[in-house]
Amino acid sequence: MSAATPEDLRWLDAAARAAEPFLGTTADNPTVAAFVVDPSAGILVGRAVTARGGRPHAEPLALESAGARARGATLYVTLEPCHHWGRTPPCVDAVVRAGIARVVIGMPDPDPRTRGESIRRLHASGIEVAVIDHAPSVRLNEGHTARHALGRPFVTAKLAVSADGMIGRRDVAKVAITGEDARRWTHLQRAMSNAVLVGGATAEIDDPQLTVRLPGLERRTPLRVILAGNRGIDKRSNLIGGFSGHRVAVIVESGREMAVPASVEVVRVPGEDGRPDLAETLRALHAKGIARLLVEPGATLAEALLADDLVDRFELIEGTVTVGPDGVPATGKGTMDERLAAAGFGEIDRQRLGEDLLRTFEKVGKA
Ligand SMILES: NC(=O)C1=CN([C@@H]2O[C@H](COP(=O)(O)OP(=O)(O)OC[C@H]3O[C@@H](n4cnc5c(N)ncnc54)[C@H](OP(=O)(O)O)[C@@H]3O)[C@@H](O)[C@H]2O)C=CC1
Ligand SMILES: Nc1c(N[C@@H]2O[C@H](COP(=O)(O)O)[C@@H](O)[C@H]2O)[nH]c(=O)[nH]c1=O
Numbered sequence: 001m002s003a004a005t006p007e008d009l010r011w012l013d014a015a016a017r018a019a020e021p022f023l024g025t026t027a028d029n030p031t032v033a034a035f036v037v038d039p040s041a042g043i044l045v046g047r048a049v050t051a052r053g054g055r056p057h058a059e060p061l062a063l064e065s066a067g068a069r070a071r072g073a074t075l076y077v078t079l080e081p082c083h084h085w086g087r088t089p090p091c092v093d094a095v096v097r098a099g100i101a102r103v104v105i106g107m108p109d110p111d112p113r114t115r116g117e118s119i120r121r122l123h124a125s126g127i128e129v130a131v132i133d134h135a136p137s138v139r140l141n142e143g144h145t146a147r148h149a150l151g152r153p154f155v156t157a158k159l160a161v162s163a164d165g166m167i168g169r170r171d172v173a174k175v176a177i178t179g180e181d182a183r184r185w186t187h188l189q190r191a192m193s194n195a196v197l198v199g200g201a202t203a204e205i206d207d208p209q210l211t212v213r214l215p216g217l218e219r220r221t222p223l224r225v226i227l228a229g230n231r232g233i234d235k236r237s238n239l240i241g242g243f244s245g246h247r248v249a250v251i252v253e254s255g256r257e258m259a260v261p262a263s264v265e266v267v268r269v270p271g272e273d274g275r276p277d278l279a280e281t282l283r284a285l286h287a288k289g290i291a292r293l294l295v296e297p298g299a300t301l302a303e304a305l306l307a308d309d310l311v312d313r314f315e316l317i318e319g320t321v322t323v324g325p326d327g328v329p330a331t332g333k334g335t336m337d338e339r340l341a342a343a344g345f346g347e348i349d350r351q352r353l354g355e356d357l358l359r360t361f362e363k364v365g366k367a
């Protein structure tokens with residue numbers, strides 16, 4: 001195994017940055033970037049990201065774009081090349097065939113069909129290999145990793161909270177808590193997810209569209225999912241009765257009747273007292289190939305997910321407005337900071353979104 005140099009890290013960082021905007025476009029396949037670099041000249045001679053829909057994979061596309069210049073070059077790839085014959089031939093074969101001299105890998109592939117086999121294969125073929133525990137690659141692959149390690153999508157919950165700790169006003173739709181930059185950021189997160197989920201109460205009270213309304217990115221709207229409980233679903237809502245042309249699914253407890261228009265998919269999962277079980281809900285979404293799930297919960301769904309330890313990242317957007325005494329509190333268990341700390345989360349990042357503050361929380365001491 002060869003050691004990685006600072007130059008290697010720069011190329012791998014650049015590869016990860018190139019792949020990030022395509023998160024959410026590769027269906028059930030991880031979004032991988034492959035850079036082919038001429039090491040003596042220090043120039044990029046070929047590059048690609050996993051194609052829309054997940055195939056072809058990144059490596060054959062990057063090698064094709066490099067052509068003859070791939071011989072003797074270094075390949076930077078954010079995930080170990082695949083070893084199996086799936087819907088495409090093994091990428092590792094293409095790498096060997098192209099005459100690549102050195103491969104720098106962002107992380108091993110957790111898919112059991114590969115899981116280190118390609119690293120061994122590359123070694124055995126006389127190719128120098130460096131495997132880096134590369135944080136941007138690990139982050140890029142977090143949906144893929146969750147699918148294999150946990151049998152569920154990577155779950156990001158996003159909640160907007162007012163200066164006085166409220167998420168809305170009782171029975172009032174769409175209370176403005178955060179501003180335009182936060183709205184755009186949220187739509188970008190939707191675009192980079194495979195599905196976006198809300199609870200039935202939010203679907204009815206807020207009547208959201210859950211689309212990506214950013215110029216040029218409208219078609220990146222992911223699968224929109226309503227978690228229906230006893231309240232049922234409102235057939236006149238935007239999600240059920242609207243004509244956006246984007247897919248909608250409703251998750252319901254197995255035994256329940258649910259009459260919806262033919263355009264809406266009904267997914268039945270086991271549950272209790274009229275509510276689908278949350279772990280079963282995530283398993284069902286995993287079975288549909290969802291790797292990255294964005295949840296836009298109200299207080300009830302946020303609490304239920306935290307209580308069941310089903311959140312991987314919590315994005316808290318703090319607004320500057322004050323809602324007042326008729327507001328709906330974000331949590332019934334102290335402040336959001338206290339609730340997140342009790343669930344084992346710590347703040348890992350913060351950034352301004354216009355007037356608002358985005359605070360990112362992840363599990364402390366996560367492996
Ligand atoms: N500021 C923000 O970021 C956001 C604010 N909101 C606000 O939050 C309020 C609505 O949120 P809230 O009332 O908390 O409800 P939520 O929409 O967050 O979640 C509860 C809904 O999900 C259903 N559900 C189905 N299965 C489950 C389960 N296993 N566990 C928990 N819930 C389940 C519930 O069913 P049942 O019918 O059986 O109760 C209920 O309809 C509105 O005022 C809205 O404006 C909403 C989203 C974001
Ligand atoms: N996207 C991607 C990889 N994805 C790997 O391939 C698996 C899917 O295989 P298939 O069904 O044949 O497309 C997936 O689980 C993951 O292990 N591999 C790569 O070499 N490069 C890529 O760009």
Ligand SMILES: [Zn+2]
Pocket residue numbers: 057058059081082083089090091092
């Ligand atoms: Zn491959």
